Amino acid sequence: MRIVIAEDNALLAQGLTALLEALGHQVLATTGEAGSFIEAVLTHRPDVAIVDVRLPPSFTDEGIRAALRARERLPGLPVLVLSQYVEDTYARELLDDGAGVGYLLKDRVARVDDFLDALHRVAAGGTALDPDVVRQLLAARGNPLSRLTEREREVLALMAQGYGNSEIADRLVVTERAVHKHVGNIFMKLDLPPEDSGDRRVLAVLTHLGVPQRRPRPSEPRRLAPPPG
Incomplete structure (x- = not known):
């Protein structure tokens, strides 16, 4: 890079x-x-x-x-x-x-x-x-984390970092099925859409944080503006 x-x-x-x-x-x-x-x-x-x-x-x-x-x-x-x-x-x-x-x-x-x-x-x-960033931004919205169990907060922190279910399972040493269940509970408790792909899950978390999302369509390549002059 x-x-x-x-x-x-x-x-x-x-x-x-x-x-x-x-x-x-x-x-x-x-x-x-x-x-x-x-x-x-x-x-x-x-x-x-x-x-x-x-x-x-x-x-x-x-x-x-x-x-x-x-x-x-x-x-x-x-x-x-x-x-x-x-x-x-x-x-x-x-x-x-x-x-x-x-x-x-x-x-x-x-x-x-x-x-x-x-x-x-x-x-x-x-x-x-960073998980601490997520916690502080969530706290600014009235601490909806209080609705989550300790394990669900751990899963949410990893979701926010962009990890998928299998990666979360490996990091927490639990089954992927257990992670899937925790994710479902998080979406339900935080009133988030039940999207299951990693990137969309991050966007769902950001939406809940009050960050409006304006993403390009997946088919659109990333375009960088030409240098000035």
């Missing part, structure tokens, strides 16, 4: 670069500033961008706002957001089209396999949400 990274923590940026390049990926540019990040993605047109939410000068939400602007300029640009916090408003806006977007808390980066799995899912046009 061809990757651009926006991360002001030099140690983390170097660590990500070393990890990704050791696995055969190409890090086209690293930057700690929102404006140069947008310039980098317009110049290099990467397969995926990794962006910290909080960048200088104010260290509030420059990174995620830059990601939104980058996707306006390059529609369909896959973006994986890294943060120590959940920025509710911009997270919902970034997740608006539900395709090629991920939001992980930085603690997850230490779990290399989880991070790489999420990065590949996002680059392929899928969705990857």
